[in-house]
Amino acid sequence: MNYRFSGNSGLQLPLVSLGLWHNFGSVDSYDNARDMLLYAFDKGVTHFDIANNYGPEPGSAELTFGRVLRENLYAHRDELIISSKAGYGMWDGPYGDGGSRKYLIASCNQSLRRTGLEYFDIFYSHRYDPQTPIQETMQALVDIVRSGKALYAGISNYPADKQQECYDYLAAHDVPCVIGQYKANMVARQTLDENLPVARKNGSGFICFSPLAQGRLTDRYLNGIPAGSRATKGVFLKPENISPEVIQMTKKLNDLAAQRGQTLAEMAVAWLLAHEGVTSVIVGASSVQQLEKNLRGADNIVFSDEELKTISKLVHGFEM
Numbered sequence: 001m002n003y004r005f006s007g008n009s010g011l012q013l014p015l016v017s018l019g020l021w022h023n024f025g026s027v028d029s030y031d032n033a034r035d036m037l038l039y040a041f042d043k044g045v046t047h048f049d050i051a052n053n054y055g056p057e058p059g060s061a062e063l064t065f066g067r068v069l070r071e072n073l074y075a076h077r078d079e080l081i082i083s084s085k086a087g088y089g090m091w092d093g094p095y096g097d098g099g100s101r102k103y104l105i106a107s108c109n110q111s112l113r114r115t116g117l118e119y120f121d122i123f124y125s126h127r128y129d130p131q132t133p134i135q136e137t138m139q140a141l142v143d144i145v146r147s148g149k150a151l152y153a154g155i156s157n158y159p160a161d162k163q164q165e166c167y168d169y170l171a172a173h174d175v176p177c178v179i180g181q182y183k184a185n186m187v188a189r190q191t192l193d194e195n196l197p198v199a200r201k202n203g204s205g206f207i208c209f210s211p212l213a214q215g216r217l218t219d220r221y222l223n224g225i226p227a228g229s230r231a232t233k234g235v236f237l238k239p240e241n242i243s244p245e246v247i248q249m250t251k252k253l254n255d256l257a258a259q260r261g262q263t264l265a266e267m268a269v270a271w272l273l274a275h276e277g278v279t280s281v282i283v284g285a286s287s288v289q290q291l292e293k294n295l296r297g298a299d300n301i302v303f304s305d306e307e308l309k310t311i312s313k314l315v316h317g318f319e320m
């Protein structure tokens with residue numbers, strides 16, 4: 001595994017990181033979750049991305065991670081970069097959602113208890129909350145770092161103009177924003193156009209989530225919707241998102257990947273890593289076999305102009 005510095009910081013992240021949004025909850029197989037985490041670490045994936053609400057049930061991905069850490073990885077704590085976040089709805093009432101100081105600090109404390117960690121390496125404001133002044137949210141991040149509950153601060157899903165305000169506030173308070181986390185893949189390119197340049201200008205890192213469009217930029221759905229796939233769960237990805245047009249487009253991308261000697265999943269990861277300023281790509285996986293393929297995405301990240309043009313043409317007009 002190769003590593004890249006996150007913006008101008010001294011923090012290096014693996015080209016491919018592993019996210020715990022799906023498949024690490026209390027409803028999922030613990031053994032499978034543990035095997036994926038240990039496989040990833042063995043392959044040099046030092047960064048694991050969590051959030052307070054990952055599960056289901058919310059909070060249970062942090063419990064799963066905490067158990068694996070306790071039982072298998074604790075001796076390696078200092079070799080790991082573990083992130084968590086608060087921003088989306090987590091508990092009832094006005095203090096369990098958004099960007100208030102109350103929510104971020106209470107949630108960070110809860111996340112530390114669930115994982116059993118003394119500190120997170122990165123703690124994120126998970127989203128921009130228009131009802132809370134940015135200064136309040138950012139000061140909460142500054143204080144989380146200053147109190148030793150996290151080493152670095154990050155932001156996620158902020159519109160570009162608000163992103164700049166975050167960078168300015170955090171830099172002025174000597175806790176520079178180490179990284180921004182945004183949805184980005186071969187089809188969903190908006191954040192690469194809007195947020196990545198702001199991150200680069202400010203010397204901040206950029207990490208992409210849903211690089212495989214939740215499985216659609218792989219061979220997962222080329223021959224229908226397999227039992228147990230994310231689309232069958234119908235929450236964040238629905239069967240209607242796998243339209244015949246999407247399958248046709250994916251088949252063409254799959255052919256291009258084959259010409260490059262890659263699987264489509266590998267090409268999707270590689271395409272993101274080919275962007276200047278992208279620090280890392282957070283993949284999801286439901287098995288070690290998937291993860292194995294996704295990690296290979298870091299192996300060939302060079303694209304010809306012709307290949308890039310073909311990809312752009314194939315995905316034009318699609319949303320993911």
Ligand SMILES: NC(=O)c1ccc[n+]([C@@H]2O[C@H](COP(=O)([O-])OP(=O)(O)OC[C@H]3O[C@@H](n4cnc5c(N)ncnc54)[C@H](OP(=O)(O)O)[C@@H]3O)[C@@H](O)[C@H]2O)c1
Nearest residue numbers: 019020021209210211212213214215218229230284286290
């Ligand atoms: N900051 C945020 O707001 C935010 C939002 C979303 C995600 N994230 C982060 O980003 C991480 C990744 O997001 P994501 O899970 O949407 O990423 P993704 O990599 O786009 O999708 C992962 C899913 O695709 C399928 N898949 C993965 N590898 C495959 C392969 N090689 N072949 C076939 N199918 C494959 C699996 O679904 P099946 O279940 O069908 O096997 C897997 O669960 C999350 O865990 C989280 O850490 C952050």
